[in-house]
Amino acid sequence: MTAPAAVVIGASAGALEALSVILPALPVGFALPVFVVVHLPHNRKSILAEIFRAKCKLQVHEAQDKEIISGGSIYFAPPDYHLLVETNYCLALSSDEPVRYSRPSIDVLFESAADAYGAALIAIVLTGANPDGADGLRKIGEAGGTAIVQDPAEAFAPEMPGAAWQACPAARPLPLAGIAAFLLGV
Amino acid sequence: MTYKLEDIEIRLLLEALFVRYHYDFRRYAAASIKRRLRLARENLGFETYSALQAALLHDPAVLPRLLGYLTVQVSEMFRDPSYFLAIREQVIPHLRTYPSLRVWVAGCSEGEELYSLVILFREEGLEDRTLFYATDINHEALVKAESGIYSLDRLQLFTENHRKSGGKSSLSDYYSAAYGRASFDKSLRERVVFADHSLVTDAVFAEMHFISCRNVMIYFDRDLQDRTIGLFKDSLARKGFLGLGAKENLRFSKYSSAFLDFAHEDRIYQRRAE
Numbered sequence: 431m432t433a434p435a436a437v438v439i440g441a442s443a444g445a446l447e448a449l450s451v452i453l454p455a456l457p458v459g460f461a462l463p464v465f466v467v468v469h470l471p472h473n474r475k476s477i478l479a480e481i482f483r484a485k486c487k488l489q490v491h492e493a494q495d496k497e498i499i500s501g502g503s504i505y506f507a508p509p510d511y512h513l514l515v516e517t518n519y520c521l522a523l524s525s526d527e528p529v530r531y532s533r534p535s536i537d538v539l540f541e542s543a544a545d546a547y548g549a550a551l552i553a554i555v556l557t558g559a560n561p562d563g564a565d566g567l568r569k570i571g572e573a574g575g576t577a578i579v580q581d582p583a584e585a586f587a588p589e590m591p592g593a594a595w596q597a598c599p600a601a602r603p604l605p606l607a608g609i610a611a612f613l614l615g616v
Numbered sequence: 617m618t619y620k621l622e623d624i625e626i627r628l629l630l631e632a633l634f635v636r637y638h639y640d641f642r643r644y645a646a647a648s649i650k651r652r653l654r655l656a657r658e659n660l661g662f663e664t665y666s667a668l669q670a671a672l673l674h675d676p677a678v679l680p681r682l683l684g685y686l687t688v689q690v691s692e693m694f695r696d697p698s699y700f701l702a703i704r705e706q707v708i709p710h711l712r713t714y715p716s717l718r719v720w721v722a723g724c725s726e727g728e729e730l731y732s733l734v735i736l737f738r739e740e741g742l743e744d745r746t747l748f749y750a751t752d753i754n755h756e757a758l759v760k761a762e763s764g765i766y767s768l769d770r771l772q773l774f775t776e777n778h779r780k781s782g783g784k785s786s787l788s789d790y791y792s793a794a795y796g797r798a799s800f801d802k803s804l805r806e807r808v809v810f811a812d813h814s815l816v817t818d819a820v821f822a823e824m825h826f827i828s829c830r831n832v833m834i835y836f837d838r839d840l841q842d843r844t845i846g847l848f849k850d851s852l853a854r855k856g857f858l859g860l861g862a863k864e865n866l867r868f869s870k871y872s873s874a875f876l877d878f879a880h881e882d883r884i885y886q887r888r889a890e
């Protein structure tokens with residue numbers, strides 16, 4: 431197995447609670463960058479980075495355009511912008527059209543990360559009530575990355591992890607605690 | 617380093633686009649260009665980028681269709697109202713001291729940002745002494761900008777934005793609505809020059825007092841961003857203003873010392889006097 435080099439996470443309805451189990455569990459010294467897309471209602475000022483900065487041991491940032499990626503940092507997509515990973519390991523934002531009604535879009539992040547990291551990527555689709563992330567997870571699976579979905583049976587909203595699992599049958603369904611434990615083991 | 621086949625094809629396609637038609641996307645941020653090229657290839661019905669390239673080289677009619685995918689025409693009137701409020705409250709008092717003004721809206725898309733500024737300048741009593749330049753590389757977008765017609769269902773958002781930007785009039789004063797469309801008054805275009813201009817391949821064309829270039833440089837890689845900022849620096853009069861998009865800034869630029877951080881939150885910079 432290729433050593434993992436980055437983690438991408440997508441979440442929608444119920445995201446805050448789910449992420450609150452996973453992100454604060456990551457210890458100082460966790461070496462991978464973590465990119466997170468959360469669907470929020472439109473035109474809200476960004477609050478995610480602030481909320482999680484207080485809870486997490488890792489550095490938490492709102493992603494900035496053309497920022498160089500650093501390991502052991504958590505990056506949130508800003509509201510109303512897509513977040514992409516460039517192959518030269520910097521981040522990029524875009525104000526392209528929403529994809530499947532979402533901006534930021536999980537698919538857009540996942541596709542670009544699949545391209546940049548190939549098999550060295552861990553992708554996680556958490557709770558949500560829409561199918562964003564399914565296409566992206568399929569591409570990550572095809573590129574040889576590690577695909578994980580929150581077990582739909584325990585998810586606050588099962589549609590999103592369910593759709594992703596269907597699009598990428600090789601994905602592993604895990605409960606939140608299992609996802610946190612998996613990340614601690616990488 | 618080995619390249620993925622697809623990446624080689626994309627590089628060659630962008631090279632062909634440049635050599636044949638002088639549209640230069642080679643230094644745009646790659647991930648997003650790649651995504652949009654994939655959409656273009658799929659929707660235009662090509663199996664590979666090489667096949668798309670062959671069609672592009674031999675059939676000029678493919679060009680506008682491809683450009684429609686490569687350039688992003690997402691805009692709003694008074695997008696990020698606080699930007700326009702900051703212009704109104706902080707920039708306008710400076711501009712008032714000049715007897716004549718030139719304003720450049722670079723990457724104006726279908727005109728939303730341009731009309732926002734013209735209306736703002738009219739409300740502030742500066743329109744009569746101002747010449748506006750509205751430029752873009754997408755010619756079809758410019759034609760739409762010049763027509764000033766928008767789907768009526770967008771006007772609710774535009775009106776709300778205008779109000780939040782400190783609008784001193786009612787947006788409905790400036791357009792007439794019919795058949796689901798809002799046509800903006802042609803008097804708003806009397807002092808506007810529309811022109812094809814690329815920030816990548818074209819040069820300075822006039823001295824400006826205010827340049828608004830929003831959500832265009834975000835699509836460029838860092839080197840190209842820097843070239844563009846250099847172009848703006850050379851275009852601006854001393855103490856002229858540069859306004860950028862909400863996620864754009866001069867922090868990484870080698871020209872940042874030529875500018876003053878004028879309204880930080882709203883990404884408005886002022887060219888230093890020296």
Ligand SMILES: C[S@@+](CC[C@H](N)C(=O)[O-])C[C@H]1O[C@@H](n2cnc3c(N)ncnc32)[C@H](O)[C@@H]1O
Pocket residue numbers: 525687688689690691692695722723724725726728729751752753754757813814815816817829830831832861
């Ligand atoms: C996302 S729109 C921004 C529209 C508007 N400025 C706003 O902020 O709402 C980007 C625009 O930049 C134009 N553009 C892209 N590359 C350009 C270039 N090299 N020179 C000039 N305009 C360019 C596109 O055609 C498009 O109209």
